[in-house]
Amino acid sequence: MMKRKKDKKKFNKNNSNSLFNKSNQRQNKSCPLSGKNAPEINYKNLKLLKKYVSDTAKILPSRITNVSLGKQKKLSLEIKKARALALMPYVGE
Amino acid sequence: MNYYEHTYITAPELNNQDLDNIRKKINEILEKNESKIVREEDWGVRTLAYQIKKSSKGKYNNIYIQGNNKVIKEIENFERYDERVLKFLSIRIKKIPEENSELVKST
Numbered sequence: 089m090m091k092r093k094k095d096k097k098k099f100n101k102n103n104s105n106s107l108f109n110k111s112n113q114r115q116n117k118s119c120p121l122s123g124k125n126a127p128e129i130n131y132k133n134l135k136l137l138k139k140y141v142s143d144t145a146k147i148l149p150s151r152i153t154n155v156s157l158g159k160q161k162k163l164s165l166e167i168k169k170a171r172a173l174a175l176m177p178y179v180g181e
Numbered sequence: 182m183n184y185y186e187h188t189y190i191t192a193p194e195l196n197n198q199d200l201d202n203i204r205k206k207i208n209e210i211l212e213k214n215e216s217k218i219v220r221e222e223d224w225g226v227r228t229l230a231y232q233i234k235k236s237s238k239g240k241y242n243n244i245y246i247q248g249n250n251k252v253i254k255e256i257e258n259f260e261r262y263d264e265r266v267l268k269f270l271s272i273r274i275k276k277i278p279e280e281n282s283e284l285v286k287s288t
Contacts, residue, residue, distance in 0.1 A: 130282070132282040132284050134283070134284075135283070169270065169272070171230075172268075172270050173188060173190070173241075173268065174190065174229040174230045174231055174233060174268065175227075175230060175284075176230050177230040177231055178231060179231075
């Protein structure tokens with residue numbers, strides 16, 4: 089066990105500037121739906137919801153959109169409501 | 182008492198009489214259970230994102246209800262077996278919004 093832990097640490101240190109690590113800028117980006125002036129997530133607000141859906145009408149993962157966990161859960165719920173009412177498609181073209 | 186938001190989509194070819202009939206039935210159910218409509222929104226005829234019962238357009242009717250869960254069950258039961266209603270969705274909400282949503286027909 090001890091050996092493994094040491095190995096891991098070394099691995100991280102060596103690769104801190106490598107291509108495989110995400111750049112610091114991206115990690116610092118905050119959630120666009122949290123904060124004071126954030127828009128309200130509602131299934132009637134179609135303009136907002138369409139931003140977080142791919143061309144094939146799939147819900148985009150939060151690792152791409154940087155939405156926080158709580159807001160992502162709410163977002164996916166509201167998108168599903170909009171789908172049920174045929175305001176948004178289940179399947180894109 | 183809870184607040185509910187209820188939306189139902191009707192076929193676009195319906196005349197005013199049919200729409201009134203549906204609304205009357207809903208009102209009857211509401212009165213029977215001592216509930217009422219607090220607010221209404223008309224979203225107009227919109228193109229559906231996918232076909233429902235072979236129609237590609239639908240008229241959206243949105244009502245806000247103050248009542249208990251029995252009312253919602255009865256309304257949904259009525260709409261499920263009514264051929265004029267294509268689809269419906271009811272959601273429990275905490276507060277009734279004061280401003281119109283973006284879907285309200287601007288004309």
